[in-house]
Amino acid sequence: MKFAAVDIGSNAIRMQITSISLYEGVTKFKKLEYLRFPLRLGLDVFHNQKISDINRRKFVKLMKAFKILIDLYEVDDYMACATSAMRESSNGKKIALEVKEEIGLKINIIDGNKEAELINKSLNKFFDEKTYLHIDVGGGSTELNIYKNREKVVSKSFQIGSVRALEDKVAGPVWTAMENFVIKHLQHSSKVISIGTGGNINKIFELSLPRKNKRYLDYQKIDEVLAYLQTLSFDERVHKLNLNHDRADVIIPAGKIYQRAMKVANSHQMIVPDLGLKDGIIQVLYERHIAKKPL
Template sequence: MKLAAVDIGSNAIRMQITSITQYEGVIKFKRIEYLRFPLRLGLDVFNTQKITEGNRRKFIKLMKAFKILIDLYEVDDYMACATSAMRESVNGKEIALEVKEEIGLKINIIDGNKEAELINKSLNKFFDEKTYLHIDVGGGSTEVNIYKNRVKLSSKSFQIGSVRSLDHKEATSVWNSMEDFVQKYLENSHSVISIGTGGNINKIFELSLPRKNKRYLDVEKIEYVLDQLQKLTFEERVNKLNLNHDRADVIIPAGKIYQRIMKAANSKKMLVPDLGLKDGIIQVLYERNKTKKPLI
């Protein structure tokens, strides 16, 4: 079985194709294709509420390329999900309809709660009886989920993200609302373990030079990495650290969002599993298709 997930974010657009097989009773998920294209739709939308004509044309070309790959890999099922940039854009639905009619690729424009639900699908194996705070920082929104004893207590999406924060336009009320939400559910909790998802926390983890097989970051290590990043200019981050241009400018504002939420929860440790929306989509597609198509 081959499944494809397309994640249309505010800072970049990703596609993952996964092959799922079964051998001696063991089901195996293997990523056979992954593409990330730096098309920053959020920069348009968070300033003008509209995707520009230039980016619309680029987006259509990219969707054509993704559809060709989906067909070439003979994918059994796919799902394309667009998040905050397209859902806030006045022409987002119009562009999604154009893609469907011209290319035959259906795009689901999802709200923040659905986005959080899909991301959580990929994280279920990490939850146990402890208390977990899941933080997913995207370009335009941040999803926060709270779990205790394997049960989700609450989930909320906030209009604050790495791209939206570039011009420091995020409202103080959003910061306060996010902190109040976390403290409401975790004020008397001890040993809260954070789980961080998103491209920026994955890069911060990589820059922390972790030991082999370690997937945890201490809050002090996050602070240290951000401090080192802030000492460098944009050009130094690109050339000395080999960061992509569309990562080098957003990694600090994103890191500060993770940091502030962890502080509100008094969380000292973060698990960074390198999973996200695309992985949750693959899980949903597998559940939808596992009874229809036998695994080989």
């Protein structure tokens, strides 16, 4: 079986093709292809409420390239999901329709709750009886999910994201709403473990020089990495640390969003599993395929 996931975010667009096989009772997921293209749709939308014509043309070309790869790999199923930028854009639905009619690729413009639900599909193995705050920071939105005793208690999406914060497009009351949400649902929890997903926290983890086979970050270590990044210019982040241009400018505001949520939750440790929306989509496609098979 082969499945394809397309994650259309505010800062970049990703495609992953995964093969899934069953051998001696063990299900194995193997990544066959992964592409990330730095098309910052959020910059258009957060300033002008619509995707510009130049980015619309680039987007359509990119979807055509993705569709060619999907066809070449002969995948069994695919799902393309668009998040904050396209759902807030006045012409997002029109562009999605254009892609469907011209290329034959269906795009699902999903809300924040659906986005969180898909991301959480890939995280189930990390939950136990402890209390967890899952923080997913994208370019345009942040999804918070709280788990207790292996069950999701509550989730909420906030218009707080790395690109939005970089452009100073996050209103004060939105920050307050996020903090109040965390306080309301975690104020009586003695120990909260955070789980961080998103490209920026993965890069912060990488820069922290983690110990082998450890996927944990302490709050203090995040602080140290951000402090170091702030001593570097944009060009130094690109050339000394080899960061992509579209990562070098948003990594600090993104890191501060993770820190803000952790601080309010009094959480001192974060698991960084290197999973996200694309992985959740693959899981959903696999479950859908299994459900269709006769018993």
